Amino acid sequence: MSSIVLIGSGNVATHIGTALTAAGHKIVQVYNRTDSGKELSLKLQTDFINDLENVDKNADFIIVSLKDDIVQETLNKITSVTGILLHTSGSLTADILKDSAQNYGVIYPVQTLNKIVPIDFNSVPLCIEGNNKIAEEKIKTLANSISKKVYRVSSSDRLVLHLAAVFACNFTNHLYSISEEILSNRGLSFNILKPLIKETANKVQEFHPNEVQTGPAVRGDLKVMNKHMELLKNSDSLSEIYKLLSSSIQKMKEKDE
Amino acid sequence: MSSIVLIGSGNVATHIGTALTAAGHKIVQVYNRTDSGKELSLKLQTDFINDLENVDKNADFIIVSLKDDIVQETLNKITSVTGILLHTSGSLTADILKDSAQNYGVIYPVQTLNKIVPIDFNSVPLCIEGNNKIAEEKIKTLANSISKKVYRVSSSDRLVLHLAAVFACNFTNHLYSISEEILSNRGLSFNILKPLIKETANKVQEFHPNEVQTGPAVRGDLKVMNKHMELLKNSDSLSEIYKLLSSSIQKMKEKDE
Numbered sequence: 001m002s003s004i005v006l007i008g009s010g011n012v013a014t015h016i017g018t019a020l021t022a023a024g025h026k027i028v029q030v031y032n033r034t035d036s037g038k039e040l041s042l043k044l045q046t047d048f049i050n051d052l053e054n055v056d057k058n059a060d061f062i063i064v065s066l067k068d069d070i071v072q073e074t075l076n077k078i079t080s081v082t083g084i085l086l087h088t089s090g091s092l093t094a095d096i097l098k099d100s101a102q103n104y105g106v107i108y109p110v111q112t113l114n115k116i117v118p119i120d121f122n123s124v125p126l127c128i129e130g131n132n133k134i135a136e137e138k139i140k141t142l143a144n145s146i147s148k149k150v151y152r153v154s155s156s157d158r159l160v161l162h163l164a165a166v167f168a169c170n171f172t173n174h175l176y177s178i179s180e181e182i183l184s185n186r187g188l189s190f191n192i193l194k195p196l197i198k199e200t201a202n203k204v205q206e207f208h209p210n211e212v213q214t215g216p217a218v219r220g221d222l223k224v225m226n227k228h229m230e231l232l233k234n235s236d237s238l239s240e241i242y243k244l245l246s247s248s249i250q251k252m253k254e255k256d257e
Numbered sequence: 258m259s260s261i262v263l264i265g266s267g268n269v270a271t272h273i274g275t276a277l278t279a280a281g282h283k284i285v286q287v288y289n290r291t292d293s294g295k296e297l298s299l300k301l302q303t304d305f306i307n308d309l310e311n312v313d314k315n316a317d318f319i320i321v322s323l324k325d326d327i328v329q330e331t332l333n334k335i336t337s338v339t340g341i342l343l344h345t346s347g348s349l350t351a352d353i354l355k356d357s358a359q360n361y362g363v364i365y366p367v368q369t370l371n372k373i374v375p376i377d378f379n380s381v382p383l384c385i386e387g388n389n390k391i392a393e394e395k396i397k398t399l400a401n402s403i404s405k406k407v408y409r410v411s412s413s414d415r416l417v418l419h420l421a422a423v424f425a426c427n428f429t430n431h432l433y434s435i436s437e438e439i440l441s442n443r444g445l446s447f448n449i450l451k452p453l454i455k456e457t458a459n460k461v462q463e464f465h466p467n468e469v470q471t472g473p474a475v476r477g478d479l480k481v482m483n484k485h486m487e488l489l490k491n492s493d494s495l496s497e498i499y500k501l502l503s504s505s506i507q508k509m510k511e512k513d514e
Contacts, residue, residue, distance in 0.1 A: 067476070068480070068481060069480065091473075091484055110449055110452070110453055112453060112469075112471055114460075117460065119456070123452055124452060125448075125452060125453075149449075151446075159484060159485075159488065160443045160445065160488060161445060161449060162485075163439060163488050163489070164436035164437075164445075164450060165450060165453055166472050166473065166499075167432045167433075167499075168432060168453060169450075169453050169457045169471070169472070170470070170471060170472030170473075170474065171432050171472075172429045172433075172454070172457055172458075173457055173461070173470055174470060174474075174505060175424045175425060175428050175429050175432070176424075176425055176429075177466040177509060178505075179421035179425040180465065183417070183418065183421050186414060188410070188417065188418060190465075191382075192367055192382045192384070192408055192418060193367065193421060193425050193426075194461070194462050195367070195380055195381060195382060195406075196367055196382075196422055196426050197425050197426070197458050197462075198459070198462065199369055199376070200426045200458065201429075201454050201455050201458035201459075203371075203430075204430070204433050204454060205451050208434075209430050209431070209433035209434040210434040212430065213430055213434065214369055214426070214430070215426070215428075216423065216427075217423075217427065217431075221326065223325070224325060224348045227416060228420045228423065231416065231420050232420070241502070241505060244501060245428045245431055248431060248435075248494055249427070249428075
């Protein structure tokens, strides 16, 4: 059982804090610049602080879980940490923590987390890294206590993983948005597509995605593609996306053949 | 209970034939040009034919479930159907059937179907259409007997739906392929991303996708986007997809604000 300070109270901090508490660890403080952190401190039955001066530097772990662009300025105000200092970002290196602590690392959950959407944290992959063996071992033990899927990933690999996640999650979700827009412009319900969306994601849990690629582009069905392009002729942006992704599908197929 | 001829024995014919049989209908014939249809006829315990001359034109329904580009030439050889003639395509109009039957229509399953992947057909959305009220009512009854999700969709709307499905399914699956490629080029396992892929699809079952958009593009996080672009600098094609989809996300966000 470890004592832990949470710096931040957003989506990631909320889910990690909840999972750590459920695993028997003690969150000793929740920090937020504004009062918005009070809710999480109440939920985790711990102290709320809004001044970084008051951070308990002797806690076993201090977990900085903030938006990437304010992590550095926040770290500038946290020095001489005696425990292990962690951040949770996919795109920041571990060594941005080096001026604030001797032992530091990363615990990056590869999942889209939202406060209001409950999740089984045990199945959230955690990518961990430590700046030395002892720190990394402790981070690993902490990560194993809340998830069954813990991976050791270096900072440079983590950025690649983050990029891949942008394609698989952020861009994919945007394609869902586009399809909802296409349907609603025509008065059609997005509900009709929901089982298809679910099954498309389910299928790649077992199969390689390029093995189960379907649709007009991979079949080389120009007739259907032309009908689709005709429907998109009033949107340059959608036409361009349609052409680019279709040609990328065809290129990948040629490469595989 | 209806008597039904299946023209075709591919992924869609197999799943529809299996669902119809399970619902108590009688598949009276399975047609395929080649012997590849024998397997399905055995599975459905019915006659196999490989000559369109032998099609039982008195069956209640004849369902043409073939690749789009051979539907027309096949229909040219089927005339004077007395039952209801159907096709299962998302992108073909209903009236391509008009020279072959007086009563005709469409039953289009909005799902990615693969012979080897079992599916609960009851939850597959079926888009139906008939060329007159009586035919449409009979098609609706047939569809309701195998699925709980039956929608009346016109031919022109069906093409729009098919286009939306290309974005939500085919293009999405290709983004999964790209992310697997990005990871494997670095020796990283695609398994790390699978829970994220599943959750991204799950989230839009309840929420509008543009409400739950995450990632650097929607946050306007240029620092992270530049790091990603740096990683993609050796692939023009991936750089272009990254830029185009990121800018599309930003445009949609501006529109919503």
